[in-house]
Amino acid sequence: MILPFTEDRDTGPFFAAARENRLVYAACEHCGRGSHPPAPFCSHCREPRSAWQEASGKGRLYSFTTVTHQIHPDYPAPYVLVVVTLDDNQDVRLIGRIDGDAALEIGQPMEVWFEQVADDVTLPQWRPASA
Numbered sequence: 001m002i003l004p005f006t007e008d009r010d011t012g013p014f015f016a017a018a019r020e021n022r023l024v025y026a027a028c029e030h031c032g033r034g035s036h037p038p039a040p041f042c043s044h045c046r047e048p049r050s051a052w053q054e055a056s057g058k059g060r061l062y063s064f065t066t067v068t069h070q071i072h073p074d075y076p077a078p079y080v081l082v083v084v085t086l087d088d089n090q091d092v093r094l095i096g097r098i099d100g101d102a103a104l105e106i107g108q109p110m111e112v113w114f115e116q117v118a119d120d121v122t123l124p125q126w127r128p129a130s131a
């Protein structure tokens with residue numbers, strides 16, 4: 001399993017929230033735009049102040065691709081990599097992995113779930129929203 005570095009100054013709070021099964025995103029305190037991945041400066045207005053916002057866990061499928069050629073033993077193909085735009089803030093797009101060959105449509109409602117991949121690492125993942 002490929003694990004992210006979760007103690008980074010900018011992204012640490014994102015992974016800390018995920019360990020508590022919460023989804024958060026960074027939004028600029030000056031212009032309100034979201035930034036992901038979070039950075040020391042707003043990518044829209046360059047202000048250095050941002051705050052973590054709680055996300056609803058709902059989003060829309062922005063893009064996806066199905067991987068049919070296995071490239072890592074821990075990730076058996078096929079699987080689908082998805083990019084989801086948060087309903088809470090259209091600036092924020094997150095990626096996720098769906099095992100198997102999912103039938104998806106751009107724009108469809110998605111919902112987050114949390115996959116614990118190591119003792120101290122939990123990743124937000126995405127699946128089609130239940131009705």
Ligand SMILES: [Zn+2]
Binds near residue numbers: 028032042044
């Ligand atoms: Zn800004």
